[in-house]
Amino acid sequence: MYTRTVSRRKFLMVGSVLAGMGVLGACAGTPQVVQQTVEVEKVVKETVVVEKQVTAPPAAKEPVLIRHGWWIPGDWEWAKVMDRVAKRFMELNPDIKVQVESSGWADYWQRVQVQIAGGEGMDVMWMSGAYFVNLWEKGAILELTPYVQRDNFDYELYIKQEEFFPEGKVWTMPYTGWGGQLITFNMNAFDEAGIPYPTNDWTWDDWRDAAVKLTKREGDKVVQWGQWIQTGAEYGWLRYLRCNGGNWINQEKTKTTLDDPKCIEAIQWIYDQMFTYKCAPNATEQGAIQQAGVIDPFYSGMVAMAGEQELRLDLLRTEGLPPDGKVKPQVVLMPPSRKGGKRWYNGNTNPTTIWSGSKHKEEAWKWILHLAGREAMQALMETAGYPLTSVYKPLNEDDKVGFLKPIPGVEWLNLRTIVEALNYWTGLDFHRKWMDWVNAMQAEMDYAWLGERTAEEACKAATIAGDQVLQAG
Amino acid sequence: MGASIPSQAVHMRRTRGFRLQDIEGWFFISPWLLGFLLFGVVPFFASLYLSFTKYELLGMPQWIGLRNYERLFFKDPRFWISLKVTLYYSVLAVPSGLVIAFVLALFLNAPIRARAFFRTMFYLPSVTAGVATAYLWAYLLNPKNGLVNTLLGLIGIEGPGWFFSRQWAIPALVLMSWWGVGGTVVIYLAGLQAVPQHLYEAAEIDGAGALAKLWHVTIPMMSPTIFFTMVMGVIGSFQMFTTAYVVTNGGPADATLFYILYLFRHAFQNFNMGYASALAWVLFVIVLVITLAQLKLSGRWVYYES
Numbered sequence: 001m002y003t004r005t006v007s008r009r010k011f012l013m014v015g016s017v018l019a020g021m022g023v024l025g026a027c028a029g030t031p032q033v034v035q036q037t038v039e040v041e042k043v044v045k046e047t048v049v050v051e052k053q054v055t056a057p058p059a060a061k062e063p064v065l066i067r068h069g070w071w072i073p074g075d076w077e078w079a080k081v082m083d084r085v086a087k088r089f090m091e092l093n094p095d096i097k098v099q100v101e102s103s104g105w106a107d108y109w110q111r112v113q114v115q116i117a118g119g120e121g122m123d124v125m126w127m128s129g130a131y132f133v134n135l136w137e138k139g140a141i142l143e144l145t146p147y148v149q150r151d152n153f154d155y156e157l158y159i160k161q162e163e164f165f166p167e168g169k170v171w172t173m174p175y176t177g178w179g180g181q182l183i184t185f186n187m188n189a190f191d192e193a194g195i196p197y198p199t200n201d202w203t204w205d206d207w208r209d210a211a212v213k214l215t216k217r218e219g220d221k222v223v224q225w226g227q228w229i230q231t232g233a234e235y236g237w238l239r240y241l242r243c244n245g246g247n248w249i250n251q252e253k254t255k256t257t258l259d260d261p262k263c264i265e266a267i268q269w270i271y272d273q274m275f276t277y278k279c280a281p282n283a284t285e286q287g288a289i290q291q292a293g294v295i296d297p298f299y300s301g302m303v304a305m306a307g308e309q310e311l312r313l314d315l316l317r318t319e320g321l322p323p324d325g326k327v328k329p330q331v332v333l334m335p336p337s338r339k340g341g342k343r344w345y346n347g348n349t350n351p352t353t354i355w356s357g358s359k360h361k362e363e364a365w366k367w368i369l370h371l372a373g374r375e376a377m378q379a380l381m382e383t384a385g386y387p388l389t390s391v392y393k394p395l396n397e398d399d400k401v402g403f404l405k406p407i408p409g410v411e412w413l414n415l416r417t418i419v420e421a422l423n424y425w426t427g428l429d430f431h432r433k434w435m436d437w438v439n440a441m442q443a444e445m446d447y448a449w450l451g452e453r454t455a456e457e458a459c460k461a462a463t464i465a466g467d468q469v470l471q472a473g
Numbered sequence: 474m475g476a477s478i479p480s481q482a483v484h485m486r487r488t489r490g491f492r493l494q495d496i497e498g499w500f501f502i503s504p505w506l507l508g509f510l511l512f513g514v515v516p517f518f519a520s521l522y523l524s525f526t527k528y529e530l531l532g533m534p535q536w537i538g539l540r541n542y543e544r545l546f547f548k549d550p551r552f553w554i555s556l557k558v559t560l561y562y563s564v565l566a567v568p569s570g571l572v573i574a575f576v577l578a579l580f581l582n583a584p585i586r587a588r589a590f591f592r593t594m595f596y597l598p599s600v601t602a603g604v605a606t607a608y609l610w611a612y613l614l615n616p617k618n619g620l621v622n623t624l625l626g627l628i629g630i631e632g633p634g635w636f637f638s639r640q641w642a643i644p645a646l647v648l649m650s651w652w653g654v655g656g657t658v659v660i661y662l663a664g665l666q667a668v669p670q671h672l673y674e675a676a677e678i679d680g681a682g683a684l685a686k687l688w689h690v691t692i693p694m695m696s697p698t699i700f701f702t703m704v705m706g707v708i709g710s711f712q713m714f715t716t717a718y719v720v721t722n723g724g725p726a727d728a729t730l731f732y733i734l735y736l737f738r739h740a741f742q743n744f745n746m747g748y749a750s751a752l753a754w755v756l757f758v759i760v761l762v763i764t765l766a767q768l769k770l771s772g773r774w775v776y777y778e779s
Contacts, residue, residue, distance in 0.1 A: 288618075443730070472548060
């Protein structure tokens with residue numbers, strides 16, 4: 001064994017040299033394609049100053065890469081449409097390459113936040129109100145007002161959601177919408193029970209009574225539920241509150257209002273069907289059905305009516321109805337509120353945004369402008385399905401394209417109802433504590449869906465839980 | 474013989490300088506060392522600092538003193554719920570898992586036919602992916618047509634709602650945790666095979682039966698191994714996450730809102746990194762206290778032969 005020694009001085013010298021090399025190496029960064037800036041134009045409109053950088057194409061003629069993030073699975077028909085739309089855009093703009101990056105809902109928001117924090121955010125982000133406020137407050141969203149004004153983009157042609165316009169400015173571009181709440185029902189089930197089909201002047205009591213009559217039992221076992229009401233918040237019970245004239249939060253978004261009698265009445269209506277009339281599966285029964293591998297209780301024929309059913313027009317267009325012939329779907333508007341006689345449905349738009357740190361803002365703008373255009377909207381509407389709706393109003397009334405274009409094999413489907421429902425559309429009132437707040441309320445409402453609390457008790461407990469989140473620092 | 478070795482060869486001379494051998498040593502372990510410092514030590518202390526800040530990932534952390542801890546202990550009932558759920562699970566899952574693993578190890582240590590086959594079979598589930606196991610159990614414990622409730626129905630028992638029942642969700646997860654005792658069984662098997670045979674022979678000479686040998690020889694001799702698996706089991710139970718996330722997502726009515734799941738939501742759903750760091754440090758202290766208590770109490774029942 002040898003034991004050659006190095007003096008401390010030598011060690012420190014060698015160490016310093018190595019450290020210096022490391023620092024220099026870190027400063028050097030990675031080789032980059034050289035881009036020559038040929039012009040910097042300042043566009044001044046009113047009080048807004050925007051620096052518009054026009055850059056010359058790189059020497060290698062490499063197209064500028066725009067990363068577009070969203071949370072739609074790649075095997076959905078809708079994702080395939082996005083690929084087609086991106087391809088078309090790249091044909092029109094050969095100097096821009098669009099890279100669509102897909103991830104699951106939870107992963108997507110982690111990626112968005114982590115990548116922005118690391119200075120590597122996606123240029124274009126598909127946005128949800130649940131996270132928009134936080135990102136906007138942190139300055140991660142690029143203001144689009146100057147772009148909209150410069151290119152005369154007419155936002156009035158689109159359905160707007162107020163939460164996306166803080167300070168009265170434009171931060172997002174329209175793309176998709178969810179909602180316009182409908183009752184989806186199986187015409188075969190109604191025929192079999194000898195009950196007339198629902199109409200747009202149905203009341204809440206008519207709806208419940210039909211659910212009772214449509215529930216079929218064999219001994220103790222239910223073989224067909226009259227009604228399916230999701231026990232989750234955003235796509236379930238929350239939506240019924242406003243339909244009954246109530247709301248879940250005050251206008252300032254500082255106080256939970258589930259203890260409002262209108263809300264309690266709406267929850268009671270759901271609760272009664274689960275535990276009094278037993279015409280709708282409760283939380284345990286729903287869980288058992290879904291855990292048993294039933295992906296869609298409505299299309300499996302287990303449910304005669306559903307208030308939040310995804311019609312999946314995309315599947316109807318590409319694959320048609322299930323071959324067993326059990327289900328013949330139809331849609332009708334939900335009844336107007338008992339308190340005030342209005343129709344109120346919850347919807348939600350998912351616009352596109354540009355990351356404020358993007359190095360390619362102009363190219364990103366071109367892309368989201370293309371997405372909001374008629375061609376891209378038409379491609380989306382012809383493929384996607386309710387509750388995904390178009391936010392582009394002109395196409396919603398055009399019966400040659402979009403929703404109103406008849407679906408082969410399902411020609412009877414009243415697609416105009418989907419468009420009509422958009423007239424009663426209201427946003428979800430997102431706020432910066434949305435996810436935490438919904439989780440806290442859901443935990444309390446679960447007691448009602450398990451039958452362990454009355455509707456009123458659950459609403460009051462959920463109000464307290466919601467307020468605790470709203471008031472937390 | 475030892476006296477013939479020159480003393481300087483045994484005890485290397487210390488000098489003020491660094492030996493090349495030392496430098497080479499540091500150089501070779503530097504990848505691990507750097508990784509440990511960058512991804513272990515630095516985040517560890519960074520999270521302590523962040524627990525005193527309001528930090529939402531984007532933007533800089535803002536120092537808020539003890540406000541995260543104040544909120545946690547006095548204004549956040551769901552913190553207490555998550556702690557209660559985790560403790561409840563730990564109390565049920567750890568002792569039952571240890572007993573089952575021990576009994577299985579005794580069985581697999583006995584001279585039975587196809588012993589190697591059974592050892593493999595019992596170990597196999599513990600190397601199965603957690604998510605796959607979770608889905609499998611979700612099917613088995615389906616309240617309506619799952620195998621478990623169907624079998625219970627055959628003997629006239631109406632099975633519970635399992636994951637959809639507030640009362641049965643945790644027991645269902647405990648049941649699932651037994652599926653993964655294979656790892657502990659292997660440790661116990663190694664321990665059992667290290668118990669000196671002459672102790673059993675001596676006990677037999679004294680007229681000890683099977684139970685007496687188990688109680689007076691096997692368990693005392695295995696107590697260090699049992700202690701180790703208990704400590705690891707408790708720590709593991711406080712880190713329960715995957716199954717709850719996949720199967721119940723904290724429901725119904727927060728019945729399976731495990732501490733780590735709650736922490737995860739704050740960190741990666743709400744992006745309250747400062748608050749999540751405070752939660753993480755509280756958990757660290759709880760686990761540390763429990764582990765120290767176990768160490769302290771171990772002197773009363775753990776027997777070290779040496």
